[in-house]
Amino acid sequence: MGSPAAREMLEVKELRIHFPTEDGLVRAVDGLSFSVDRGQTLGIVGESGSGKSVTSLGILGLHQGTRAQVSGEIWLDGENVVRAPAGRVRQLRGSKVAMIFQDPLSSLHPYYTVGNQIIEAYRIHNHVSKKAARAHAIEMLDRVGIPQAATRVDDYPHQFSGGMRQRAMIAMALSCDPELLIADEPTTALDVTVQAQILDLISDLQDEFGSAVIIITHDLGVVAELADDVLVMYAGKAVEYGSADEVFQHPGHPYTWGLLASMPRLDRDRQERLDPIAGTPPSLIQLPAGCAFHPRCAYAALNGGRSEREVPALRETAPRHLTACHLPLWERRRIRAESVTPPADDPGLVPGEGAR
Amino acid sequence: MSTAPDQGGTAASGPPGALLTVTGLQKYFPVTHGIILRRQVGAVQAVDGLDFTVTQGETLGLVGESGCGKTTTGRLLTRLLEPTSGRIVFGGRDISHLRPGQMRPLRRNIQMIFQDPYSSLNPRHTVGSIVGAPFRLQRVEPEQGIKRSVQELLELVGLSPEHYNRYPYEFSGGQRQRIGIARTLALRPKLIVADEPVSALDVSIQAQVINLLEDLQDELGLTYVLIAHDLSVVRHTADRVAVMYLGKIVELASSAQLYSRPRHPYTVALLSAVPSPDPGSRGRRTRTRLSGDVPSPLSPPPACRFHTRCWKAQEICRTTEPPLAELAPGHRAACHFPENT
Numbered sequence: 112m113g114s115p116a117a118r119e120m121l122e123v124k125e126l127r128i129h130f131p132t133e134d135g136l137v138r139a140v141d142g143l144s145f146s147v148d149r150g151q152t153l154g155i156v157g158e159s160g161s162g163k164s165v166t167s168l169g170i171l172g173l174h175q176g177t178r179a180q181v182s183g184e185i186w187l188d189g190e191n192v193v194r195a196p197a198g199r200v201r202q203l204r205g206s207k208v209a210m211i212f213q214d215p216l217s218s219l220h221p222y223y224t225v226g227n228q229i230i231e232a233y234r235i236h237n238h239v240s241k242k243a244a245r246a247h248a249i250e251m252l253d254r255v256g257i258p259q260a261a262t263r264v265d266d267y268p269h270q271f272s273g274g275m276r277q278r279a280m281i282a283m284a285l286s287c288d289p290e291l292l293i294a295d296e297p298t299t300a301l302d303v304t305v306q307a308q309i310l311d312l313i314s315d316l317q318d319e320f321g322s323a324v325i326i327i328t329h330d331l332g333v334v335a336e337l338a339d340d341v342l343v344m345y346a347g348k349a350v351e352y353g354s355a356d357e358v359f360q361h362p363g364h365p366y367t368w369g370l371l372a373s374m375p376r377l378d379r380d381r382q383e384r385l386d387p388i389a390g391t392p393p394s395l396i397q398l399p400a401g402c403a404f405h406p407r408c409a410y411a412a413l414n415g416g417r418s419e420r421e422v423p424a425l426r427e428t429a430p431r432h433l434t435a436c437h438l439p440l441w442e443r444r445r446i447r448a449e450s451v452t453p454p455a456d457d458p459g460l461v462p463g464e465g466a467r
Numbered sequence: 468m469s470t471a472p473d474q475g476g477t478a479a480s481g482p483p484g485a486l487l488t489v490t491g492l493q494k495y496f497p498v499t500h501g502i503i504l505r506r507q508v509g510a511v512q513a514v515d516g517l518d519f520t521v522t523q524g525e526t527l528g529l530v531g532e533s534g535c536g537k538t539t540t541g542r543l544l545t546r547l548l549e550p551t552s553g554r555i556v557f558g559g560r561d562i563s564h565l566r567p568g569q570m571r572p573l574r575r576n577i578q579m580i581f582q583d584p585y586s587s588l589n590p591r592h593t594v595g596s597i598v599g600a601p602f603r604l605q606r607v608e609p610e611q612g613i614k615r616s617v618q619e620l621l622e623l624v625g626l627s628p629e630h631y632n633r634y635p636y637e638f639s640g641g642q643r644q645r646i647g648i649a650r651t652l653a654l655r656p657k658l659i660v661a662d663e664p665v666s667a668l669d670v671s672i673q674a675q676v677i678n679l680l681e682d683l684q685d686e687l688g689l690t691y692v693l694i695a696h697d698l699s700v701v702r703h704t705a706d707r708v709a710v711m712y713l714g715k716i717v718e719l720a721s722s723a724q725l726y727s728r729p730r731h732p733y734t735v736a737l738l739s740a741v742p743s744p745d746p747g748s749r750g751r752r753t754r755t756r757l758s759g760d761v762p763s764p765l766s767p768p769p770a771c772r773f774h775t776r777c778w779k780a781q782e783i784c785r786t787t788e789p790p791l792a793e794l795a796p797g798h799r800a801a802c803h804f805p806e807n808t
Contacts, residue, residue, distance in 0.1 A: 158669040159640075258759075272760045273533070302532035302696065304757045307740035311756065329670055332742030336749065355746040371744065373674035375703035377726065378743045384681070385703065387674030391639045 119186070120291050120323040121170065121208075122146040126183035126193075128165050128174060135396040139165040141347040142183075144425075147340075149290065152317065152324040154338030154355065156331060156370070158392050162347040163327045167293045169193075170325075171210055172200035188290060206236040209284035213296035215276035219268040225252070225279045226264035233286045251282040255312060274305035278312065285316060292317075295327045310336055331370060335359055340431075343367050346393055346403035349425055353432030363434035363443055365408045368450070402437065410446060414438055485556075486658060486690050487521040487544065492553035494539050498765065511764050513539040515714035516553070518791070521658070526684065526691040528705030528722070530698055530737075534761055536714040537694045541660045544692060545579050546570050558657065575605050575654035582663035584643035588635040594621070594646055595631040601653040620649040625679060641672035648679065655687065662694045677704060698741050702726050707797075710734050713764055713772040716791060720798040728807045730800035733773050771803070779804045 128140040140162040147153045155163050168174060172192045174181050185192040187208060192200060212218040220228060229248040230241065239247070245264070252260035255278040268276055277297065284292060294313060298306035314337055317324050326337055334341055334355065341358040343351040343366065351364040362368055369388035375381075390407040393399055405411040405418035417437045425435040436443065495510035514536040521527045529537045542548040544555060546562055555563045562573060581587035588597055598617045602609060609616040618628035624645040635643055644664065651659060664680065665673040681704065683689060695701050701708055701722075708725045710718040710733065718731040729735045732755075739755045757776050762768055768775050774784040783803050791801040794808065 158671060274760055302761075303698065303740040304532065304736060305760070307742075307754070307756055308758070310742070330742070331670075331744040335744045335746045336742040338746075359744060359746050370670055373671045374744065375674075375677070375699040376744065377699045377702060377738065377741050378745060378748065381702060381722075385674035385677055387678060388671035391641060391672065392669070 119146040120149045120188055121325075122184075122186040123166075123170070124184040124186070126166065126169060126185060127181070128162075128169050129180040131178060131180065132396070137395045138347050138398065139395060140169065143344075143347070143349055145340075145342050145349065145352060147291070147323045147325060149323050150317070150321050151340065152314075152326060152338045153340045153342060154334030155325060155327045155342045155344060156329065156334055157344035158329060160346075160392055160395060161344040163344055164295055166344075167210065167295050167325065167327055170291075170293060171204055171208060172197075175200060202236075205232055205289070206287045207289055208291040208293065209287065209289035211277070211280050211284050211292065211294040211297045214300050215273065215280045216268065216300075218280060219276060221268055224265050224267055225271065226266075229264075229279070229283045229286050232283055236287045247286065248282070251286050252279065254285075254316070255279070255282045256308075257282070273301055274308060277301060277305075277309055281309075281312065281316070285320065288320065289322060291323045291325070293325045293327070296329070297326070298333060299328070299330070306333075313337065331359075331374060343370070346398055347395060348403065349433075349435065350404065351432075351434045352425065353429070353434075357429060357432040361429070361432070362447070363428050363432065363440075364404075364436050365410055365438075365443075366404050368447065369407075372450075402435075410438055410442075413442065484522045485520040486523045486558060487692075488554075488556040489517055489519050489544070490554045490556075492517040492540070492543060492555065493551045494536075494543055494548060495551045509765055512714050512767055513764060514543065514550075515767075517716055519709055519716065519719060521690060521692060523657075523690055524684075524688055525706045526693055526704055528701035528708040529692065529694045529711060530696065530701050530708060531711035532696065532737075532761055534713075534764060535711040536764070537696075537711050538662055540711070541579070541662045541692065541694045544658075545577050545660050546573075547579075571605075575601070575607070576657045578651045578654070578656040578659050580644075580647055580651050580659060580661040580664045583667050584640050584647055585635075585667075587647055588643055590635055593632050593634055594626075594638075597635070597646060598649045598653060601650060605654060607654060616653070617649075620652055621646075623652065623683070624649045625675075639672075640668050641675060644668060644672075644676050645679065648676075648683070652683065652687070656689070658690045658692065660692045660694070663696070664693070665700060666695065666697060673700070680704065698738060710737065713761065713767050715772060715801065716799075717773065717802070718800045719791065720800075724795070724798045728798075730794055730798065730805040730807055731773075731802045732777050732779055732804075732806060734800075735806050771801070773802075 124144050126140055126143045130137040130139060143166060157163050169181060170185055175197055181193055187203060226248045229251060230244040233244045233247055249260045249264050252264055257263050257275060257278055271279060298309050301309060328334060338355045341355050342349050345366050351358060351367050362371060372386035373388060375385060388407050393403055399406050401420050402418040402423050411418040414437050423435040423437045425433045427433050428440050492514055493516055494514040495512055497507045498509045498511060499505040500508045529540060531537050543550050550563050554561055595617050598620055599613045602613045618631055621628055621630055626645055665676050668676060693705055705722050708722050709716045712733050718734045729738055736755045736757045759776055762775055770786055770788045771784040774780040789801045789803045791799045793799050794805055
């Protein structure tokens with residue numbers, strides 16, 4: 112199946128997802144390209160309205176049959192999801208690509224037991240008896256760390272805690288052994304200690320199953336913890352794309368600088384003031400001309416109005432590191448060198464022995 | 468380090484400079500069964516014996532996971548809930564059991580900032596009427612009139628006076644939170660209880676609102692009780708931090724002490740669970756992972772409530788409740804085997 116040349120699990124090329132509305136065309140995703148290899152994790156970061164979730168729904172083919180205008184290519188293991196017929200997309204969904212949603216309570220059906228929901232998903236893609244599917248559901252629940260899985264399989268979602276519901280969602284997503292797992296804000300609704308458990312679980316399961324993972328989040332900490340590659344989105348476009356080490360060590364886009372500077376950090380000395388990004392994210396109906404970030408960019412004036420006229424292309428500035436900015440690289444390096452405070456020696460965390 | 472004698476906090480009137488003194492604060496929510504013959508079958512011990520003070524001009528952070536009672540505490544301090552027992556002394560006056568009518572004149576001194584900027588503003592009212600509501604409710608006539616005062620408040624929080632006649636839907640989340648803050652500030656309260664003021668906002672907007680809260684504190688000499696689950700936000704804004712677990716304070720210290728030398732194992736675990744935005748630290752950090760979930764506050768574990776998830780738990784932790792003892796000046800922790808000693 113698929114073209115033999117396809118090495119990546121997923122390759123997205125020039126993806127555009129537009130929604131016609133009464134007020135005008137909403138350009139939710141506007142020319143986005145990226146790829147994920149097997150066994151790799153891509154982190155997609157951005158604020159609300161940057162197009163992260165719309166992209167993930169596009170990969171699942173969930174815009175088919177809606178008013179959304181999708182163009183570009185989404186190659187999922189050699190098959191173009193954008194062009195594939197609806198029936199084929201339905202086959203791919205669940206077996207080849209699965210999704211973990213943000214809010215496990217509203218994503219699980221309150222009327223059916225957790226077990227039944229996993230069994231249903233499994234039996235759609237595998238011709239097995241109910242009994243075998245049930246055994247598989249118990250095994251999956253056990254795998255994701257639900258205690259007494261054999262009895263909890265008959266519980267309803269409301270009988271699970273938030274962390275357990277998210278584990279059940281993960282069990283359901285992994286039940287058909289997908290090669291690509293998309294996690295859309297998987298831990299945003301959870302407490303930090305549970306978040307840490309779930310992030311560990313996702314990376315353990317990835318090692319075990321060797322699947323590709325896309326993790327969508329607004330939390331740069333979560334991305335740094337899990338991702339091999341990072342894609343920073345702003346107003347439907349990628350503004351920075353590269354390996355996690357490169358993006359976090361040498362961020363090249365003023366928006367990424369802004370994101371990093373605006374979050375208070377536990378691993379640095381306490382700063383007196385945070386450095387927020389001025390203004391608010393733009394309306395997707397009336398995007399600013401040129402670089403969509405220029406009205407909020409502190410350095411837009413440095414290149415004589417070019418940011419207001421031209422959309423910057425995503426260019427390689429270092430190996431495996433692309434940024435979309437008009438400012439010359441040397442200038443950005445200079446600004447960055449002047450503004451960065453060196454990290455504190457001791458991260459201030461003195462945890463005891465691990466209690467896993 | 469030996470246990471220093473208990474001082475402050477429990478005194479009836481509170482230490483000098485204390486704006487708010489809380490002693491033995493408890494809130495149990497009854498759980499009933501049956502429709503006609505309702506009988507109480509248990510109680511959710513949401514808040515179970517809190518002692519702390521808040522000094523004039525400081526920020527006290529309350530952190531903990533969901534269900535630890537931090538929001539209930541905030542609602543008790545603002546007297547939106549009636550405590551089951553314990554005392555809340557605000558500005559020298561016991562407000563623990565005041566009736567709504569008696570409480571009303573005090574409300575101008577104690578105000579609240581809410582989490583969700585979407586549901587905390589009435590969509591059918593203009594910004595002017597939302598921000599001006601406290602004046603009307605408290606029958607306060609500002610010298611230059613309500614409209615002028617509201618416009619000044621809008622400017623104070625970084626909005627424009629022209630926004631007076633607009634409706635909430637015309638604003639973004641961050642701007643709405645500013646509208647909520649303007650309303651909170653209308654009557655120049657002494658104490659502001661901010662319940663997750665930035666958790667519904669985007670990262671870049673969060674920083675704007677945090678800076679605004681800090682500027683307002685400097686400018687107007689406000690006192691904050693900041694309730695948040697985000698440990699890095701609390702570290703950034705709070706002077707002192709109380710860590711809560713299942714309705715109890717397990718550690719209370721200055722922000723600097725708590726984050727550099729956490730004493731309670733729960734605090735240690737909580738801090739090590741925060742992901743760091745630095746991929747280079749992935750291998751270096753030793754992590755303390757808690758297993759399982761927080762037990763139900765309906766029947767919390769006896770003695771030390773954390774013993775079911777604690778890796779240091781011994782027999783004594785299951786039988787004797789550790790007191791919130793002062794381990795270093797200004798640093799209290801409730802643990803039989805504290806860390807970093």
